[in-house]
Amino acid sequence: MSEFPPNDKQQTLINSTEGLYLVDAGAGTGKTFTVTRRYANIIDQDGVDPEDILLVTFTNNAAAEMRDRIVTQSNYGMRELTDAPIQTFHSLANDLLEEHGHAAPTHLGIDDRITGSTRLIEDALIEKALFREFINQFIDTNPQYDDFFAAMSDASQLLDLIKELASKGIFPDAEGWHRDGESHLDGEFEAFESLFEQVNEPRNDGSKQSALRSKLYRYGQNKVYTPEAPAKEEIRGDGKQVPTGVAARVFEEDRSELKAFIHDVYHAYLSFALRRNYLNFSFLQLFAFVLLCEDHDVREAVNFEYVMIDEFQDSSEIQFKLSLLLAGTSNICVVGDWKQSIYSFQYADVDNIREFEGRLERFAAELNSDHERIEFPLSPVTRRKLDTNYRSTQSVLDFSEHALTTPATGRDSVDVAAIREKVTSLTADASYDNSVIEAIQSEDEQEAILAKIDEIVGNDRYAVEGDDGELRAPKYADITVLTRTRDFGRELLEIANQYDLPMAYEGGIEVFRTNAAKLLLAWLRILERDADRGWALVLEEAGCTIDETQAVLKHETYPEAMVEFREELSELETLGGVARRVFECYGCEGPTADVVLHTIQSVQETTTLTRGDVIQFIEDAIEAGSTHDVNAGAGTDSVTVQTIHATKGLEYPIVILANMNAHKFPSSGGRGGNIMYTDPVGLRQRKHYSEAHGVPYIYDNWKVDVLRRCLPREYDEERRLLYVAITRAENHVIFTAGDSPNTFIEELPVEITDVEPDLSSFDLDLPESTPFEVEITTQAGTPRFSPHTFIDEGVFEDGSGGRGMEFGSKVHEFAEASALGESVTPDGRDETNVQSLLDSLDGDLHAEKQAFLPLDVDGERVTISGVIDLLHVTPERAEIVDYKTDLDRRAESEYQKQLSVYYHVVAELYPDREVTMAIFYTSDGERKPIEPLSKTELRELVRGVRNG
Incomplete structure (x- = not known):
């Protein structure tokens, strides 16, 4: 919008150069445009030089963009502004320490110094x-x-x-x-x-x-x-x-x-x-803060006459305090939007902007407790608002406000009136409003997204604004798919590649959760330790079934080609060499494999880790979902896939907000460490x-x-994340969910349509098979069966009674977490019924217990193994509970076979107690007792399977 003059509210802020300002700048309101013009206005004043003004933002790219804009708006050129303090907090702290802070650690009683070569x-x-x-x-x-x-x-x-x-x-x-x-x-x-x-x-x-x-x-x-x-x-x-x-x-x-x-x-x-x-970044700020606190001469020497902070809602407590220590006057202007505060996992504190005046007073008092470090007046604080949106249609803006007051779960309580009182509504500047806001649901959600993209491209119903200001039919590049978590986007990209739909992932990929990294980990395990886990994965990749893999592991009859490959790898001297050879063997090439290889080499060069330590390193990376930037483009006209966090500050004509499923958004999160600060x-x-x-x-x-x-469960940030996702859209918003839609999509004012994806127009290109071919011969030993082996799958053929594997897994995951005492909140009727059941049980709860039942069948020992959903044990009784999400009871006789296996295992484990078993139907909360089959009847089931 640089060719247009500022609107009245923008111009008022640009002209307001002296004093304390708190600016509420909503999404798409020209915040960067206004901040840089205000900077240019200040710097063009007599007696003000670039080194007198500190302009802080939160990414290097944003700082570079601001510098470029200021050059076009002021009398200063790029050369004159090259060293101007227009930067991030981290680079600012780094500059302070390089020039003044080599001895900063001594203020904390540490003899070691920061040197010019500290990396x-x-x-x-x-x-x-x-x-x-x-x-x-x-x-x-x-x-x-x-x-x-x-x-x-x-x-x-x-x-x-x-x-x-x-x-x-x-x-x-x-x-x-x-x-x-x-x-x-x-x-x-x-x-x-x-x-x-x-x-x-x-x-x-x-x-x-x-x-x-x-x-x-x-x-x-x-x-x-x-x-x-x-x-x-x-x-x-x-x-x-x-x-x-x-x-x-x-x-x-x-x-x-x-x-x-x-x-x-x-x-x-x-x-x-x-x-x-x-x-690390945290220690940069730590030592800069200590330096400014303890060295009064340095603090006075580096003070700025003007301090401006962009994206203030993303600041942490220490960054707020650093801002005060760096300000020599009360000319402080902080700009942000509390509705877009989504980085608490990076220690951003939304209360810095929501409670600005109170924290300003409190932090200044703390800093002045033993020495007057903050000498300027802390009032008055003038509030300004930027509320004209230059990005989205009014329909999108109005709809986005619902995100801030929509419950995140069935038990989430929202103070709607209090939130609405704080919201500054935005007014669209768009000359048209053709927005489509819709929601679709499918058991095959990712395929449904591809079908939806295919429907959108070239469709005038989803027209977007062209470079000439006129509406045109959309292209692939007009569409972005946003997700709460990265795994869904990564899987979507893989499926899109199979259908040859142009799609690119931006904003960081969990590279160690990709198949390339997992194969590398498997072969490192084979070379180092925990070989069974490594063999299991490579055998599965080669097409072995679970039973076949167990037979190979038991008798160590590994395929000859794999044994030869192991010997080849063992002769390589470096981990980088092992990684390259594994990737070459499996055809893993491209930017993702390159990033994995580079990271492994960097770890080995930077640390003293052994190969076993590197295995632990990769396992940690998989568990943490650590991300790395990967340039995985698909051409100029391609759909973009990103996480919502990565898309902050960006805009797209069409936003598909995907994976709107329970336990995915809001994220179910993970349990913290044993020692916590809250x-x-x-x-x-x-x-x-x-x-x-x-x-x-x-x-x-x-x-x-x-x-x-x-302590309250923090869902406000999840609502803000939803708000940010919606406000990325210029024209259209499409929500998608699988068979377990979350509370957000159910409560938002949008109708959900069930769809069956039709991808018949695409040519499916399945991935190539593994380079290893495995022939499994029958091995001597104890045959193993699963209780599910005996179930007649024909009873489920019409599919009317079930709700899909994904939904069943979600309910089971909730049940397990709740039984283990984790702090989880039920979402939907099924989980609420499970929670009520668990709350009613007064004995010991054992979730997801492995069960192994040995049987002699025709003179041969076989084992039937499975997992008990819930074992409820009291001094008198041991009750087996199996969760079923079926909507009818037609499969009850088949489930009886499964529970009977568990019955005989538990009966041997608790011979002094009454053993019962029941199916718990989660849809209506019925607990149906089931009579067990005898061991003789189970033997007949085994014979039936063997005889085909």
Whole structure:
């Protein structure tokens, strides 16, 4: 929009150069245009030079774009602005440390210095490998902390905790904690008590128990507490509310040893990084902050007369404080949109912009507690709004506001009035409004998306604006597919390639979850350790069935070609050589394989990891879903696939918002580490090692279990993520879901249409087969069967009673997580029924238990193995529960065969208890008892399978 003059509100902000400003700049309102013009207006004033103005944004690309725009809008040329402080917080911190901060670590009692050759570690995977080296050394030299490490499944999770504390401005020094850091670790009881009271308020005007008391029904289930833990009845009380004294009881805890442990790990890691001559982004800001706090001469020397911060909703606490330390006057202007704050996983804090005035006062008071560092007045703060949208139609804008008030799950409560009061509605500048907003649902969602793309291209119903301002039929390049998680987009890209539909993935790919990386991991396992897992994957890739693979592994009768390939790999000297040969063998080529190879080589060059360590490195990368930028283009006219996070700040004529499915959006997320930091409860340990009962054991912390149930589940950011996705669209928005649509799509004001994708116009190009051909001969040994082997699949042929494998898997995943005591929220009727069942059970719950039943059939030993969904054990009874999502009961006799296998396994395991079994139909919550077949009848089933 650079050829157009500013609108009135933009011009008012451009002219407002002096004082404190908080600017609410909504999506597509010309924020960058206005900020750069304001900068140009300031810099063209007499007596103001480029070095007097700090302009901060959050990506290097955004900083470069701003610099280019300022050149066109001011009297300064690119050469004069080359060294102007128009940059990110990270590059700003780096510049400060390079010029003034070599001795900054000494302020924290660290002798090591920052040098001119100190490198920045940008790859999270490589840093995790380095941290693993550090933590192994720390464990060896600090036996006093063995109990803490004994309670951790993965000590490398401490790295995330350290980065989180750094983002809050919490740092260790030689004696303790820098400035007021320890008070943050202790938490704030008054703030917690307020949360406790809110969640403990009786519902339905006092007639229904509080949400907290309801949640605590599961207190202690699948947990092992030390003897002093109170009973459930004591914690829940006997009324509608949890006793008020519980708040103080769970908050108060002696955490001195825990704080000492984290202090020593944190401080030691800072020293380790400096000795190894590297810093991460968090440590750049940490040392810059310490430098500005402690060296008053440096702070006064580098102060700026004007400070402007773009995308302020993406700033962390330490970045807010850095801004104050760098400002020499009250000429501060922060620009952002709270509705687009979606980076909390990168430690962005939306309250920086939502509660700007309050934090401004509080942070300044903290910084001035021992020395007057902030000398300018903190008021008045002038608020400005930019509310004319130059991107989307009014229909899209109006629809996007629903995202901010739509429940994320069936139990999510939204204060609609309070949110709407904060929303600045946007007005479209578009001269037309032909928007199509629709939703489709299909069991084959990815194929349905391809069919929809095929329908859209060239279709005037989905017309978009051309370069001449006139509407035209859309091309592939006009379409972007946005997803909440990367895995769906990666799979969609693979399917699109099979159908030869032009599609490109942008914004980072989880390269270690690709087939190339998994094959490399398999062969490294074969070479190093855990060979069975490696062989299993390569045999599966070669086309072996599960039973065939088990036979090969049992008798070690590996295919000759694979054995020869293993020997060839074992003779290679480097991991890079192994990776190249594996990729060459399987035909893995292109940018994704190149990134995997480059990362493996970088890890080996940067660290001292062995081949076994590299295997762990790849496993960690797979688990974490770590991303790398991959240039996987498909030509100029191709559909773009991105995550919603990666598309922030971009715009597309047509947005397809895909994978709108339960447990995918909102993301079900993962469980955090054993030691966590959470406002306002501070630093806590979820599990701890003890010999409380006379036996060494990892006990659950009952106080933390209660504390976590008092903290609100954060769905607001998921709503903001939905809002960002919708507002990327200029013209049209299409939502897609599979057979388990999420609450968002069900609650938004859009009709969902069931579709059967028709891809008959495409030529399907299936992937080539593996280079290894495997011939499996019958091996001697114990034959294995699955209970599903005996089920007559014909009963499901018309498909009217089922709802698809994906839906069934989702319900089972929820049931398992809930039974294991994880904090999950039911989504939809089926999961609610499962939750009610689990809440009603008062015995021990065992989820997803392996069951092996040996049988002698005609003189031969066979084994039937399967997985029990739920085993409920009381002192008198052991009950087998199998979840079924069927809408009818026609398959009950077939399921009886499956449950009968489990019955005989459990009967042998609990000979002194009554064993029962039941099907739990999740659609209506019926628990149907089933009578078991005898072992004789099971033997007949085996004979029937054998005889064909």
